[in-house]
Amino acid sequence: DQQVKQNSPSLSVQEGRISILNCDYTNSMFDYFLWYKKYPAEGPTFLISISSIKDKNEDGRFTVFLNKSAKHLSLHIVPSQPGDSAVYFCAAKDRNDMRFGAGTRLTVKP
Amino acid sequence: NAGVTQTPKFQVLKTGQSMTLQCAQDMNHNSMYWYRQDPGMGLRLIYYSASEGTTDKGEVPNGYNVSRLNKREFSLRLESAAPSQTSVYFCAIKGLGTGELFFGEGSRLTVL
DSSP states (O other): OOSEEOOOSEEEEETTSOEEEEEEEOOTTOOEEEEEEEOTTSOOEEEEEEETTOSEEEETTEEEEEETTTTEEEEEESSOOGGGOEEEEEEEEETTEEEEOOOEEEEEEO | OTTEEEEOSEEEEOTTOOEEEEEEESSOOSOEEEEEEETTTEEEEEEEESSTTOOEEOSOOTTOEEEOOSSSBOEEEESSOOGGGOEEEEEEEEOSSSOOEEEOOOEEEEEO
């Protein structure tokens, strides 16, 4: 029962272009959404989040968009940099329960 | 990953052997978690502890036990390891603000 889905296992973009990572969820009780970034041999690190009462949150090059009616969120990275190459996990939170998607491997080519 | 320390970082076990993964935090947070990461499955919650002395099952608790003896430490035990438990295990603590998790560096376990 995957309540959080990232349907694209991988994404490749050119340096300087926009990266768009997508995430869908099924549980309407989720009230907080997060993106984590993971480099090889390291633990995931928190990147950006959004509350269910908002539809957009921006932090530098990173913007998260939330469409509650579609149960969909996306992470935009612009401009993309080679150092952004990593696995990105979408997560959704409901009180004590935080569910993660399977991850999308982003490769930014110089 | 500062603040959350996991040991060991790597371990190879034979089927049926037991072992304990240790996690310690120096951030004085209440909630601690154990996740496993498998290809195509993302991070799945095994057990969590909302405070010292309490533990609760997560999404995939079968085959595991946990212990939260004090606020600082949260251990994960495999009593009789199985090949299906080959995975990367992450300990995490919950931030005091909006609830984001801070993860350790992970423990890679292989069960032969």
